[in-house]
Amino acid sequence: MHLKRKVPSLVDLCVRTAIDNVRYLGDVGETDLDLLEHILPHCTVDQLMHIENSTVGRDLSxxxxKLWKKFYEKQFGTENANLVMKRMKQNNASFKWVKLYEAKLKDVEEAQNKSLDRIRQLYKKEDARRQSRQVQLCSKVPPNNKRSYWGNGPGYNVSNVKSNLMKKAKIEFLKSQEVRNMAAVKKNAIQRHPCVSPFKSPSGIPSKGSASTSKQVKPSERRF
Structure with missing residues (x-):
């Protein structure tokens, strides 16, 4: 035997549609409370807060x-919720849980901001301590007495650098293979063709004695 499925009413279809699209709800001032009892429990904190702020001229409390009380217990703990109820009973006062939720959330945010500020101050103090320590270490480094040949300071000596470079270049040139080959060729040429250079005076002019020896001496003639 097949059971006949109950056909949903138009109200049930509207409630299901509203639940499926609860994220799009805003002002529900014209909606019956009986319908809201089935729809609003499916809202998140942000969605319920949006509906509360969007609804004008109607109290949804x-x-x-009771929904905000559940959110309060879930967010801040059951002990805090019980403490709030105890204080309201002692002071013979009553507040909406949405207002209590907002106040507690603000207190938590302020406490977090203060904690973050304290952490930032601790980081600043630590950075200042490290910088002062680095300055102290740098001040204890002994001065460098070595002269620098490449900087613009009191130890900079251009002449020494130039002379050292010239000496090094000259030594490398004399040790080169080309110079050695030229010296060997010159030495062989001197050994094969020896020649005697004429004697020169210190002034570079050949002396008279050497010139007279190259000429024949004529006999002196007697005159009678």
């Missing part, structure tokens, strides 16, 4: 107050 008969439906949303």
């Amino acid at each position: 008969p439906v949303t107050d």
Whole structure:
């Protein structure tokens, strides 16, 4: 025997559609509270807060107050929720849970900001301590007495650098294979063709004695 499936009413279809699209709800001021009892429990914190702020001219606390109490317990703990109820009972006061939720959330954010500020101050102090320590270490380094040949300072000596470079270049040139070959060729040429250079005076002019020896001496003639 097949059971007949109950056909949903138009109201049930509207409720299901509203639940499926609860993220798009805003002002529900014209909606019956009985319908809101089925729709609003499916909202998140942000969605329920959006509906509370969007609804104008109507108090939704008969439906949303118990929902906000659940959010309070879930967010801040059951002990804090019980402490709030105890204080309200002692002071003979009553507040909506949405207001209590907002106040507690603000307190938590302020406490977090203060904690972050303290952490930032600790980091600043630590950075200042490290910088002062680095300055102290740098001040204890002994001065360098070595002269620099490549900087613009009191030890900079251009002449020494130039002379050292010239000496090094000259030594490398004399040790080169080309110079050695030229010296060997010159030595062989001197050994094969020896020649006697005429004697020169210190002034570079050949002396008279050497010139007279190259000429024949004529006999002196007697005159009678």
